Amino acid sequence: MKVKIEVSARHIHLCQKDIEFLFGKNYKLNIKRELSQPEQFLSNEKLTIQNQNYFIENISVLGPAREKTQVEISMTDARKLKINTEIRESGDLVNTTGCILIAPNKKKLQIAQGVIVAKRHIHVNPNDEIAKFFKNGDECNLKIKTKFRSLILGQTVIRISDKFRLAAHIDTDEANAAGITEEIFGEIF
Numbered sequence: 001m002k003v004k005i006e007v008s009a010r011h012i013h014l015c016q017k018d019i020e021f022l023f024g025k026n027y028k029l030n031i032k033r034e035l036s037q038p039e040q041f042l043s044n045e046k047l048t049i050q051n052q053n054y055f056i057e058n059i060s061v062l063g064p065a066r067e068k069t070q071v072e073i074s075m076t077d078a079r080k081l082k083i084n085t086e087i088r089e090s091g092d093l094v095n096t097t098g099c100i101l102i103a104p105n106k107k108k109l110q111i112a113q114g115v116i117v118a119k120r121h122i123h124v125n126p127n128d129e130i131a132k133f134f135k136n137g138d139e140c141n142l143k144i145k146t147k148f149r150s151l152i153l154g155q156t157v158i159r160i161s162d163k164f165r166l167a168a169h170i171d172t173d174e175a176n177a178a179g180i181t182e183e184i185f186g187e188i189f
């Protein structure tokens with residue numbers, strides 16, 4: 001079974017309260033580009049992540065607003081920021097590390113938790129063939145083969161929802177490990 005691989009760069013999801021704190025009252029994120037998952041979009045808004053004296057600038061905010069603010073970075077980013085983080089599924093933020101988020105207007109928001117390295121996953125619609133072989137929360141192997149590197153990514157979570165469109169999401173560390181430079185499909189088994 002084939003699935004399109006999409007590489008998630010570091011990004012931030014904000015709750016409405018945090019959007020208003022950072023950007024102003026009743027502020028709405030501006031849509032730059034629609035993403036593959038229905039209603040999800042890349043916004044024009046960017047923030048800086050700070051931990052102690054370490055910074056990563058220009059991190060895109062994804063919309064729409066979420067229930068909880070969540071910062072998704074790679075393991076490489078975590079090292080750079082000297083943040084102790086964990087690989088977690090989206091939304092599973094209990095006992096994760098916090099950081100400071102800085103808006104272009106220099107406004108700073110300290111979040112107590114929410115920095116994660118996202119666990120790789122596949123968005124599956126119940127109508128997809130794959131949904132016949134797995135249930136929500138199952139894990140699979142995802143094989144990616146590029147010209148010079150082939151990689152089997154174990155423990156890839158299958159997430160099934162009628163709000164999803166079929167796509168595998170891996171982060172930039174995983175994409176680099178597989179040598180991905182162009183559009184590519186993986187194989188689920």
Ligand SMILES: [Zn+2]
Binds near residue numbers: 121123169
């Ligand atoms: Zn995803």
